[in-house]
Amino acid sequence: xxxxxxxxxxxxxxxxxxxxxxxxxxxxxxxxxxxxxxxxxxxxxxxxxxxxxxxxxxxxxxxxxxxxxxxxxxxxxxxxxxxxxxxxxxxxxxxxxxxxxxxxxxxxxxxxxxxxxxxxxxxxxxxxxxxxxxxxxxxxxxxxxxxxxxxxxxxxxxxxxxxxxxxxxxxxxxxxxxxxxxxxxxxxxxxxxxxxxxxxxxxxxxxxxxxxxxxxxxxxxxxxxxxxxxxxxxxxxxxxxxxxxxxxxxxxxxxxxxxxxxxxxxxxxxxxxxxxxxxxxxxxxx
Numbered sequence: 628x629x630x631x632x633x634x635x636x637x638x639x640x641x642x643x644x645x646x647x648x649x650x651x652x653x654x655x656x657x658x659x660x661x662x663x664x665x666x667x668x669x670x671x672x673x674x675x676x677x678x679x680x681x682x683x684x685x686x687x688x689x690x691x692x693x694x695x696x697x698x699x700x701x702x703x704x705x706x707x708x709x710x711x712x713x714x715x716x717x718x719x720x721x722x723x724x725x726x727x728x729x730x731x732x733x734x735x736x737x738x739x740x741x742x743x744x745x746x747x748x749x750x751x752x753x754x755x756x757x758x759x760x761x762x763x764x765x766x767x768x769x770x771x772x773x774x775x776x777x778x779x780x781x782x783x784x785x786x787x788x789x790x791x792x793x794x795x796x797x798x799x800x801x802x803x804x805x806x807x808x809x810x811x812x813x814x815x816x817x818x819x820x821x822x823x824x825x826x827x828x829x830x831x832x833x834x835x836x837x838x839x840x841x842x843x844x845x846x847x848x849x850x851x852x853x854x855x856x857x858x859x860x861x862x863x864x865x866x867x868x869x870x871x872x873x874x875x876x877x878x879x880x881x882x883x884x885x886x887x888x889x890x891x892x893x894x895x896x897x898x899x900x901x902x903x904x905x906x907x908x909x910x911x912x913x
Contacts, residue, residue: 630859630893632886633658633697635817635866637837639878644673644681648688654883658697660864661685661723663716666701667837676719686723696720697815697862698789700729702758708734708743710750721754727814729789730758732768732777740768741780748783757814759787763794765829770798771805778812790857791817791866793840796848797825797832805856813857817866818889820846838870842888844895851896865889 634651636642636659642650644661651659665672675682689695699720702713720728728751732740744758751758762774774788790805790813819840826832843850843865854863865885872881 630854631657631697631862632889633660633815633862633864634882635660635864636662636700637866637868638882638885639873640670640868641873642878644675644685645688648685648692648694650878650882651694652692653879654886656694656882656886658695658862658864660698660700660729660866661696661725662701663699663719664701675723676715682719682722689724696723696725697864698727698729698759699723699725702728702730702747704730704732704734704740704743704747706734706736706739710743710746713747714750717750717754717756720756725756727757727759727787727789730760731763731766732760733766735767737767737777740777744777744786745781745783748781748786752783752785757785757787758783759789759814761789761791761794761817762798764798765832771795771800775804775808775812778809784811787812787814789813789815789817790853791819792848792850792853793817793819793821793836793866795853796821802849802852802856805853810858813861815862815864816854816857817864818843818850819865819867820844820848820850823847837868840867840869842867842885843892844888850892851899854893854896855900863889 634656636647639647639650647659662673663675675685734740748758760774760777762768762770768774778786778788820843821841826835867885
């Protein structure tokens, strides 16, 4: 089992896109995810779409380091979504060599989400990109079942689901919900851990997601169980924003620790699979 590894921009949002590429190269990652538009009014924007100098600097670091862009974010399907507004976003993603566009549905009306998502998938497809929906437990698109319903309704070859392990756990999804789903829907996953007890409010869930995620293996999420049900070679993007740790160490140190922690989880998962395979072989011979 060999998963390429990526850094999601939320893990180090104060790093500019070229700085994030350099951090990824130093830490030994294969990819980065880049945020082309700010998600909250408090975060610092990195205007890759409008700032040609920043774009050229980022592309130069990509070419120099060999670190590629796995995904760009974030497209929100809202009630006032306008496809034309997102054309520069998609064009910039394609110029960066990105593969996927992280997409969320923030519209309670399912039929409108279907219409807008289908149109956006077609736009992304024209530029060689997939559109991968991340479900969030504080939205109407709150869990894997609803994301699957969207995939089946829209039925586009470049439509997909990005499982974020934190949201999977907090939405109360079960492992067997993944079984039997089309593996082509799963092109990459976002990895983080969290304590067993979830916040009781949407505000708490959002705060944890943006500021207090744990490194893989430090919490109670069944990362091995989730990953064992996903395609064995999809890229894994570490999305581990943690305000407390960021105040104690550099992004390079923190993300190196996160990478080592994820590799430990993957190694433990491989050992479990080998052990189960060995036990099955002995049973067959008995």
